[in-house]
Amino acid sequence: MLSFWEKNSFLDYDIVIVGSGILGLSTACEIKERFPKKDILVLERGIFPTGASTKNAGFLCFGSLTEILADIALKGEENAIKLVEKRWLGINLLKQRIDENKMGYLSYGGYELIDEKAGSAIEKIEYVNSLLQGIFGVNAFELRNEDIRKFGFNSDKIRSMVFSPFEAQIDTGLMMKTLIKYAQFLGIQIINGAEVKDFKKSQVIVKHQYMDEEVIFKAETVIACTNAFTRKLFPEMIVTPGRGQVIVIKPITGLKFKGIFHYDEGYYYFRNYGERVIFGGGRNLDFKGEETEEFAFNQSIIDDLVSKLESMILPGTNYEIEDMWTGIMGFTVDKLPDIKVTDNDVIAAISCNGMGIALSSYIAKEIVNFIS
Numbered sequence: 001m002l003s004f005w006e007k008n009s010f011l012d013y014d015i016v017i018v019g020s021g022i023l024g025l026s027t028a029c030e031i032k033e034r035f036p037k038k039d040i041l042v043l044e045r046g047i048f049p050t051g052a053s054t055k056n057a058g059f060l061c062f063g064s065l066t067e068i069l070a071d072i073a074l075k076g077e078e079n080a081i082k083l084v085e086k087r088w089l090g091i092n093l094l095k096q097r098i099d100e101n102k103m104g105y106l107s108y109g110g111y112e113l114i115d116e117k118a119g120s121a122i123e124k125i126e127y128v129n130s131l132l133q134g135i136f137g138v139n140a141f142e143l144r145n146e147d148i149r150k151f152g153f154n155s156d157k158i159r160s161m162v163f164s165p166f167e168a169q170i171d172t173g174l175m176m177k178t179l180i181k182y183a184q185f186l187g188i189q190i191i192n193g194a195e196v197k198d199f200k201k202s203q204v205i206v207k208h209q210y211m212d213e214e215v216i217f218k219a220e221t222v223i224a225c226t227n228a229f230t231r232k233l234f235p236e237m238i239v240t241p242g243r244g245q246v247i248v249i250k251p252i253t254g255l256k257f258k259g260i261f262h263y264d265e266g267y268y269y270f271r272n273y274g275e276r277v278i279f280g281g282g283r284n285l286d287f288k289g290e291e292t293e294e295f296a297f298n299q300s301i302i303d304d305l306v307s308k309l310e311s312m313i314l315p316g317t318n319y320e321i322e323d324m325w326t327g328i329m330g331f332t333v334d335k336l337p338d339i340k341v342t343d344n345d346v347i348a349a350i351s352c353n354g355m356g357i358a359l360s361s362y363i364a365k366e367i368v369n370f371i372s
């Protein structure tokens with residue numbers, strides 16, 4: 001059973017946030033920066049954040065040309081461009097909160113590889129650039145076909161390449177470690193190994209790992225930033241898990257490219273990490289099968305990544321796979337983040353879809369607006 005001391009000092013807070021991914025931590029930091037006296041607790045089920053934030057590819061991106069065109073078709077010009085703006089604002093807020101050196105920030109820019117199937121997108125560069133003028137002030141995209149061969153890509157498969165100078169890459173692990181340290185520096189308490197099972201008004205219920213009892217944390221304000229896992233706690237929230245699989249290859253001496261690269265409306269993505277290549281995606285090969293919260297591999301997707309690596313990205317280059325992993329994203333129907341106050345007064349914030357590293361610092365501000 002809990003001791004008198006534990007009950008006296010460990011259970012009462014102004015604000016409890018569930019989930020220590022980038023959104024939960026950014027929200028905690030945003031509140032503490034604005035209201036330094038607030039006593040904030042973050043509860044995390046895993047030994048590390050265990051969803052998407054420490055599993056992603058480390059792109060600071062706002063949407064590739066074909067992805068923006070697909071978004072315009074899905075939700076209209078205004079919503080699609082607003083989302084790009086939020087991602088861009090989020091990237092800049094993240095850079096204000098975390099020093100570039102402390103997240104491995106490198107601004108080599110971003111590229112999209114366009115194959116024959118997507119070729120018509122090239123004719124729409126000017127149209128999309130004009131829509132994005134208000135955000136970037138200059139053209140966001142330009143053709144860079146001359147780099148296809150320079151980077152060693154297979155020019156039989158890749159017909160065009162579109163460059164954006166506004167995209168960058170980070171070291172995801174370093175960024176998250178720095179964000180955790182910054183939150184702790186601000187005085188935010190983080191408890192790991194605390195899986196929240198239920199909520200009552202102003203109460204957050206965790207099953208104690210080693211004792212046969214519930215631990216009930218109390219707070220004026222409760223915020224859930226549990227992304228893909230939200231529907232377990234709030235079935236009324238519509239969020240679908242989507243698994244992402246990633247492989248990393250051992251360093252290649254003289255790797256020919258630097259930057260972040262998108263392919264096929266962003267369903268595939270690769271980048272250099274020094275002289276390594278990190279390559280992920282392929283969820284679109286089996287949308288239904290990848291709607292899972294399981295951190296397992298889908299061999300047919302791994303096989304597809306390997307085949308694209310060999311035939312398109314590193315043709316004729318010897319390489320060795322060093323490691324692979326999976327992470328779980330959360331998707332809303334219209335790909336827009338969603339913040340709701342639930343029946344038991346919890347502010348539930350989902351989900352940054354496939355671009356939460358870019359978006360989270362901005363969405364954290366929107367969450368704080370919900371707090372009276």
Ligand SMILES: Cc1cc2nc3c(=O)[nH]c(=O)nc-3n(C[C@H](O)[C@H](O)[C@H](O)COP(=O)(O)OP(=O)(O)OC[C@H]3O[C@@H](n4cnc5c(N)ncnc54)[C@H](O)[C@@H]3O)c2cc1C
Nearest residue numbers: 019021023045050051052053056059196244327355356357
């Ligand atoms: C393979 C992959 C590549 C990606 N690449 C990029 C990229 O390059 N750029 C980009 O911007 N975005 C990328 N993303 C998306 C990005 O990582 C996510 O949008 C972002 O991390 C979401 O952050 P979050 O804090 O909302 O969710 P999460 O990081 O999933 O955090 C949710 C947290 O809640 C915890 N939790 C859940 N339920 C409970 C509970 N009941 N009790 C306690 N804790 C709980 C989980 O353990 C988890 O730590 C990628 C994602 C993946 C998987």
